Amino acid sequence: MQNKGQLRLFLVAAASIIVLDQVTKLWVRNNLALGEVVPQTSFLNLVHHENTGFVFGLLPGQVSLPIATAIAVLIIILLARHYLSSKTALSNVSLGLLFGGATGNLIDRLRLGYVVDFIDLRLWDDFHWPAFNFGDAAIVAGVILFIYSLYRTGLFARVYHHGRASKD
Template structure:
């Protein structure tokens, strides 16, 4: 799955070459995070999640690493930037119509 994700992100980066920096940076974060996790997986056979957050009471956030954080931040930022630049409308060829 990681290798397929890397290929998709490379294709996306190639497609976004004429897009704004607001699209290229998040895609690069996703690519870098996927590469970091792939390196761990190839080197160790598993990914090391070393950030362990415990909040008030017994609430425990799932452990993660910087690569995971980069993937999540990059994904949300990419969707936001694609929406803001109108690339979603360009790809899907339509806009949302509302009834008056």
């Protein structure tokens, strides 16, 4: 596939996630009171949660550190996309998911001072996974797909063998 096609995959994945993330968060803010829980199934609730911290609500109340971290992550994603020796459709989609998810959450932090989370999964009994949003889900999916794309292209094997050769 041509370089323009690869770039298009990256941009479509990123833009799709940003739009989905922001539209769903807007719906939550307009339709659910803060803290409101709306059961959907036996294991899924919609909630309105404001995350002022990092992942899983760690370090609540931080403002500049999560913003700086998000900007650094976005730069790293762009550098990875630019310098990746084997640019496949899968690597471009995965990096687009990462970029879109991180951008969606950064938009929240810059505009609102917190990230809107609304998906609440009950895994068993009373254990709930920390609330998340579509941007978060895209980041997780992007990481998994990116690692898989590196495995498929043999990059992990080349790095492993190169590292072992230099130690021997």
